[in-house]
Amino acid sequence: xxxxGKVAVITGGARGFGKAFSEALLKRGAKVCFxxxxxxxxxxxxxxxxxxxxxxSVHFVKCDVAKEEEFRDLFRECLSKFKKINIMVNNAxxxxxxxxxKCIDVNMTAMMRGTYLALEKMNPENGGExxxxxxxxxxxxxxxxxxxxxxxxxxxxxxxxxxxLAMDPLYQSQGIQLATLCPAFASTNMVTDIIQGxxxxxxxxxxxxxxxxxxxxxxxxxxxxxxxxxxxxVEKENCNGDVLLIDKxxxxxxxxxxxxxS
Ligand SMILES: NC(=O)C1=CN([C@@H]2O[C@H](COP(=O)(O)OP(=O)(O)OC[C@H]3O[C@@H](n4cnc5c(N)ncnc54)[C@H](O)[C@@H]3O)[C@@H](O)[C@H]2O)C=CC1
Ligand SMILES: CCCCC/C=C\C=C\C(=O)C/C=C\C/C=C\CCCC(=O)O
Numbered sequence: 001x002x003x004x005g006k007v008a009v010i011t012g013g014a015r016g017f018g019k020a021f022s023e024a025l026l027k028r029g030a031k032v033c034f035x036x037x038x039x040x041x042x043x044x045x046x047x048x049x050x051x052x053x054x055x056x057s058v059h060f061v062k063c064d065v066a067k068e069e070e071f072r073d074l075f076r077e078c079l080s081k082f083k084k085i086n087i088m089v090n091n092a093x094x095x096x097x098x099x100x101x102k103c104i105d106v107n108m109t110a111m112m113r114g115t116y117l118a119l120e121k122m123n124p125e126n127g128g129e130x131x132x133x134x135x136x137x138x139x140x141x142x143x144x145x146x147x148x149x150x151x152x153x154x155x156x157x158x159x160x161x162x163x164x165l166a167m168d169p170l171y172q173s174q175g176i177q178l179a180t181l182c183p184a185f186a187s188t189n190m191v192t193d194i195i196q197g198x199x200x201x202x203x204x205x206x207x208x209x210x211x212x213x214x215x216x217x218x219x220x221x222x223x224x225x226x227x228x229x230x231x232x233x234v235e236k237e238n239c240n241g242d243v244l245l246i247d248k249x250x251x252x253x254x255x256x257x258x259x260x261x262s
Contacts, residue, residue: 001132001177001234004029007082009074011065011114012092014041016188017136019049020227021089025234026053030087033078035063037092065092065110066102075117086131087234088118093136093154095190095204100150107154111135112161115178119165122176130175134233135162139184139247142255145214147207155182159243163256166241177240179233182255184247186221219248228252 008025012018013034022032026049036042039062046060059081063074078085090111096103115133122131140148141155159180165171166178185191193201194208195215202208229246233239243255 001086001236003087003231003234006030006086007078007084008032008087008089009078009085009114009118010034010089010091011063011074011110012036013060014038014045016190017183017186017223017226017230018089018091019045020223021091021230022058023049023052024227024231025087026057028231031057031059031082033059033061033074033082035061035065035074035092037062037064065114066105068113071110071113071117075121079121084129085118085121086129088114088122088131088133089136089230090114090133090158091136093190095148095151097148097150097206098203103150104154107151108157111158115161115165119171119176123174125174128174131177132234132239133162133176133178134230134239135178135180137162137180137182137243139182139245141180141182142243142245145211147205147211147214149206151205163241163243172240177238179239179242179244181226181230181233182243182245183226183229184221184245185215185218186223186226188223191215191220221246221248225251 008030010018010022013022014036022034042060049058061074061077063070093107118133122128135158137158138155140152141159162178162180229244229252245253
């Protein structure tokens with residue numbers, strides 16, 4: 001897709017990947033409506049991005065994606081401000097092995113809701129123009145990790161859900177593509193807070209010391225490495241059904257290149 005002039009909705013955009021993805025799209029001439037549960041972080045990012053790309057290009061919406069009405073309001077607000085939605089990025093995600101139900105609500109249920117809402121708004125029969133939906137899974141969507149069982153379950157779920165919808169001829173006929181991004185460890189707060197022993201962060205996973213050792217072996221990607229893969233997916237003419245794994249040692253690797261069993 002050519003990004004210039006397109007409108008994107010990005011969840012979890014106050015920091016980390018979501019903020020970097022927002023900036024990368026703005027740099028290429030898109031308008032971005034980003035959402036986050038973190039109001040002060042979101043407002044701060046809004047100020048920074050507006051200073052670089054203009055007040056009229058970027059809009060922050062306070063939204064807890066686990067709350068259906070707030071998620072619906074996000075789409076309403078984006079349409080009212082920017083009139084269309086061409087790119088949807090379900091990026092918001094958490095680690096919470098002790099509160100695993102919350103992990104499922106945010107990582108899995110909300111990702112599904114965001115996908116269904118985007119499909120509705122992108123449908124040409126509803127006034128949409130088609131579009132691209134990128135769901136952010138993880139290396140943990142492809143491989144197990146005993147320190148993150150609930151998180152791994154949600155990330156496997158994202159992969160299965162997104163690949164399945166990508167096979168549906170209905171969405172293909174509407175000009176809608178769906179792809180999955182699978183980053184390995186990257187240097188956002190999700191990882192760095194645990195390494196730095198930030199208060200509470202180590203309780204989010206099991207066996208934090210084992211996990212830290214694994215990051216030492218696997219290496220840690222930069223946010224720019226992951227953003228580069230994200231933009232590659234969005235800009236591809238056909239990303240439908242793609243699963244892009246990115247890790248420090250091997251870089252970008254497309255998985256399941258034969259997309260169906262038939
Ligand atoms: N950092 C990493 O190594 C990897 C991260 N991921 C995934 O990438 C995505 C982004 O993660 P990071 O940027 O690393 O994390 P992060 O923790 O830096 O940023 C996540 C953002 O999502 C927001 N958020 C959390 N719950 C929310 C909710 N209920 N509603 C709205 N916003 C919410 C947070 O406030 C935060 O701004 C997540 O889905 C994560 O699972 C995937 C693979 C590796
Ligand atoms: C510093 C500890 C970090 C703990 C986890 C934090 C964030 C993880 C986010 C992910 O999405 C996971 C990314 C990649 C790793 C997944 C599995 C690795 C298992 C490898 C192995 O067992 O050898």
